[in-house]
Amino acid sequence: MGERMFIEGNVAIGWGAATAGCQAFFGYPITPQNEITEWFAREFPKMGRIFVQTQSELGSINMLYGAAATGIRAMTSTSSPGWSLMQETMSDMANAELPCVIVDVQRGGPGAGPIRHAQGDYFQCTRGGGHGDYRNIVLVPASTQECCDLVQLAFYLADKYRNPVLVMSDAIIGRLRETVEVEKIEFGSLPDKEWAVKGKANHRDGKRRLVEHGGDLFARYPSYRALLQSLEQKIKQMQESELRYEAYKTEEAELILIAHGYTARVAKEAVNMARAEGIKAGLIRLITAWPFPCQIIREKAYQGCGFLVVEDCLGQVVEDVRSAVEGRTEVHLVSILDRHIPTDGGMILPDKVFDKIKEIQ
Amino acid sequence: MSEEAKVVTKQRVAGRPKLLVRQTAGFVYCPGCHEPITARAIAEVLEEAGMGDRTIGVFDIGCSSFLLGLLDIDAVLTPHGRPPDMATAVKRIYPDNIVFTVQGDGGLLSIGADPLLGALTRAEKITIIMLNNAVYGTTGGQMAPTSLVGQKTTTTPQGRDVIRTGFPTHAAEMISTFKGTAYSARGAFNNPYNYERTRGYIKTAFQKQMDKVGLSFVEILCACPANWRLSPEDSLKWIEEKMLPEFPLGEFKSVDKIE
Known part of the structure; x- marks a missing residue:
């Protein structure tokens, strides 16, 4: 049995991520997700893990890109306007096929909007959000316990599909205080991250690794079409296997x-x-x-x-x-x-x- | 000159660093471009330090992304302007590796000013190499933050006008003013002497990183004959006559400890 705590949804996100083996968190202050960033600032250094307060949401998402490129489990969190800022890199990470977790604690819109609850990010989250053809699995917690559990699932699915996974919360779920049982959930085994950038000395074959998000130039796939076919295949697999309601x-x-x-x-x-x-x-x-x-x-x-x-x-x-x-x-x-x-x-x-x-x- | 030194010199002049990938097809550079020689200088320095297999390169969108294909090291390609962010994360995860970025002047000083300022403020232990060619290269020669006053580009067809577009940015001087900067220098590749000097700057910059002093920075004046509408030879003259008076070479900051 896991530890029982009386905590709010935003804090449960932190415990869920730590339990899932998240090694690095990058965050920029924005209401109503500040409790998440503050939790990582408080707890991660004690655990010997990485916390960086970034200079902007662009900083958060691109540091997340860098961390994901090394193959470690990493995440960021933000709220609606910050989530909008992150879209270019979301699109890049979908192309580069990088596993990572992003939490969007939704607030009102359009624009800066009110800093209180709303659910207006649905289209942006479910359609990918950035340019080009890709999708992210979007997990939606409806309780504090689910904040903890779905973040763990998010890390597993991200690694399984080599794709960013989104946890779409909202200001009410984020600030809702309930009893949570923090327990590690086992989802099954995952393949080694042979593709990750670590420095050649850290690869068994000693050969270089590239993480990139281009078209034909760097030949990760035989052609641009082959890349798109692979992404399409991934989208279909996620649709067939990961529906939850x-x-x-x-x-x-x-x-x-x-x-x-x-x-x-x-x-x-x-x-x-x-x-x-x-x-x-x-x-x-x-x-x-x-x-x-x-x-x-x-x-x-x-x-x-x-x-x-x-x-x-x-x-x-x-x-x-x-x-x-x-x-x-x-x-x-x-x-x-x-x-x-x-x-x-x-x-x-x-x-x-x-x-x-x-x-x- | 000792026999050993002669061999080293011969290898340096006629040889080829192993970290420099021999591209038989898909060589993307324009004639007279200074980016391949930048790759060579980086490859030589890493090889001498024996750090090639413990280095991660972070390359920006634009011509600098082509370095992905030239250097035989682990590498990542970032969204435009974001290499310091990505290098921050990679360096925190692998603190004993060399983590460096290569970016153009637009990528670092225009779209990438936010991550640069963030990395400087946090005194990240990374190395940033900025190629200053005074234009946007990949997109066809538009005005850059480093374009010279009066310089004709495709977006300043009458020449850069200070009233509407301001003045060139001096990255090496600016970066040297930050407390978290361990090293800031400006070099050029317009002649063999400057090549040697600039190669030394890159070496020092990597050394400061390995010593975990602070952020190290090298700006390199690079020819872009295609977008300057000059021959490769005239481009070297242009660097000497036009760029050097605006962008003087040298070390602007070099410290071994930041307190």
């Missing part, structure tokens, strides 16, 4: 709510309220925002199920749900405009979602 009371449900992160907890409460009144509601909670559970949503749509998306933005997940149902059924939305008060402190509350469920019925 929680289905709650979806059996024989007539209306399925779709939500992730903090709004999934709100939606679950609303489902319970509906069930108490005999309404057959259920919930699909996204644990991976990408890959997206298209197939289960499509099957339910073909069975005549209605859908209600609950998300704290103007409507991004809802577009993926509409695409999945192929026009077979109605897709409704409870959005950021349905918060209980109009200021940036407003939240989507279960009552509002329950009202919408009744309205649809």
Whole structure:
């Protein structure tokens, strides 16, 4: 049994990363993720591991690139505007096929926006975020325990696919204090990182290693097309093998709510309220925002199920749900405009979602 | 001259460092470019120090990325302007390896000013080698932070105008003012004497890193005949007549301890 702690989600991220064997953290202050950077600043030197306070989010992501190129487990964390800054290097790392973990504790947007909670980074996270063709696995914690566990999973998946993996949290999950059991999760064995840059003396064959993100010039692949084919193959494999979601009371449900992160907890409460009144509601909670559970949503749509998306933005997940149902059924939305008060402190509350469920019925 | 010295000299003049990759195909450089000779100088220094297999090179986007193919060492290619960031991480992970960057003047002083300032502020124990050719090379000869006043480039067709575009940046002098800098020098490859001198600067810079003193920096004035629209020979004259008065050679800082 692991150690039990009463901590907030941002701190649980730190313990999860340390447990997963993360050796280096690079961070720049930005609200609402500061607790993560401060945790690493406090704990990592004690563990003999590397912490660098960077000069900007560009510094964070590029130091992460350097660390990932050496094959060690490393991560950075940021919030929405900082995540935007990191996109060029995200794209480079996808090309260079580097495993690493990035945590985005979402805040409001567009622009600097409010420093409080929101879920408007969904498109940016699930579509890669930068230029060119690539995808990142996006893990979405909905509890403090999941912050700890999904970060561990993120490191495993990053190494498995040699691809950046994103943990998309939000300000509420990040600041939510719950009891967490910090325990190392075993995921299985991984291949050696033969490709990593360490200095030739550290390679068994004594031959040089290159980490690069170009096209034909450096001949990592026989051609640019071969590189793209390999990336496409990887995207398909991740889609086929790494989809994760929680289905709650979806059996024989007539209306399925779709939500992730903090709004999934709100939606679950609303489902319970509906069930108490005999309404057959259920919930699909996204644990991976990408890959997206298209197939289960499509099957339910073909069975005549209605859908209600609950998300704290103007409507991004809802577009993926509409695409999945192929026009077979109605897709409704409870959005950021349905918060209980109009200021940036407003939240989507279960009552509002329950009202919408009744309205649809 | 002793027999041993003669052999060394012959090897230096007619030989070829093993770390310098013999490129039979895909040689990308324009005639008269000084980047291959930069690679040679780095290869010679690393080989003499016996550090070739304990060195990691960090190369920037732009012409400097081509060094990936010329030096037989572990290497990474960064996003444009970011080598000091990446070198920071690599050096923290491998503190006993030599970790150096090669960047152009645009890559270090324009788009890369943020990581440079960060690395200087943190006094990272890395070496930065900046190739100053007074233009953007790979993109076809646009104005760089180091372009001379009055210099014609594709984005200053009437010549660099100080009212609109300011003045050339002096990297070696600027970097020497930082407390965390162990070494800052400027060399050139326009003649054999300067080659030897600059090679010595690179050697000293790597030595400061191995001694874990602080950040070490070498700026090298490099010919870019293709973008200067000059012959390789006239380019050497241009370095001497135009660049040297603006960018004097020498060591601007060299300390063995930072307190």
